Amino acid sequence: MKNYLFLQQQFVVNTYVNRGLNLVRGEGMYLYDEKGNKYLDLMSNYGVNIFGHNNPNITKSLIEQFSRLPVLHGSFANDMRAESAFQLVKKCGGGLSQVYFSNSGAEAVEAALKFAVLATGKKKFIACKHSYHGKTLGALSATHGDKYKKMFSPLLWNFKFIEHGEIEALEKNISKDVAAFIVEPIQGEGGIFTPPINYLRKVRKVCDKHGILLILDEIQTGCGRTGTFLASQSSEVDYDIVCLGKGLAGGIPVGATLVSKKIATQIPKQIHTSTFGGNPLAASGIIATLEFLNENTLNHVKKIGSYFIDQLRTIQSDQIVEVRGAGLMIGLAVKDRNSLLKELQKNHILAIPAGDDVVRFLPPFIVEKKHVDEVIKVLKRVI
Ligand SMILES: Cc1ncc(COP(=O)(O)O)c(C=O)c1O
Structure with a gap:
């Protein structure tokens, strides 16, 4: 058999960390390597596979649409695109009236920034320290920290970074040339x-x-991740612009930038388009996802998420700094994060990093108590 780990290292530009696994198949909560070894997936590809892997409903919807019409340029109307936009706008509420479709989270942010400039005529923004909005140049400008930006400066427009969660800092930094505040x-x-x-x-x-x-920016928090369709829905705020991505299309690449009517009317034709944006395949994935994210699924996310957090808090170890999160967006801050991620992987459990010291769990929404118990058992042993 070919050594695909080696082949990928040789032929794919190495911008990613190498986790040392060649995963070839997924089923439910598990991913499998080429030898059939199974790994409990508690990261769902950074929040994408909310249905788990190979879910028959989403697979059927996607296959049907793939054989009917997977791609159609946005200058033509399409049943799936129209229906998915209608349903998505309804699901979000809060005064949102239209959606611009793209193919990734970063693209959803790019569109949001451009739409904010079009609607206000201003080019200054406020964003948060520790923010992440993607790595294309506009989204990168909104992302905080030197790590990904230093080599590319000066970046676009003018971003001021303030503490997340501090309302006084926001008010203090607004001037008359600010277009928008972008926040997760x-x-x-x-x-x-x-x-x-x-x-x-x-x-x-x-x-x-x-x-x-x-x-x-609800790219990570949205699509039910915290137990409501948008995490911000629990705050009952009116919306100007909301960005979505990740699991929105059931695993098909997607980005969505939803705008209020006031903003929609300021966006001229052809100013921002994408060949694949709003393709009917992704649209059929969105419709299936919205059906999946019913009250039952969202309640399950809330319940199992609380159980997961409570169980993590029962672990007694001076290695643990903090457990935090909401729904199935969970962070375990520890003293030696990278070693713990490796130990979990050795025990066939996949989690991902966040920040400097956090083991992040973003499991599929089909995760059950037995999976949580399994990871807690392993954590108690290895931590
Ligand atoms: C909040 C947030 N915004 C934007 C992005 C960028 O999304 P993508 O990697 O699909 O470009 C991410 C990705 O993790 C994210 O978490």
């Missing part, structure tokens, strides 16, 4: 940081008071 309801890549209760409601008020737009 819970910071994901940055390390699973949850702001104080009512933060988003206060943010909304401050944005309205000073006439700036609010861009919510």
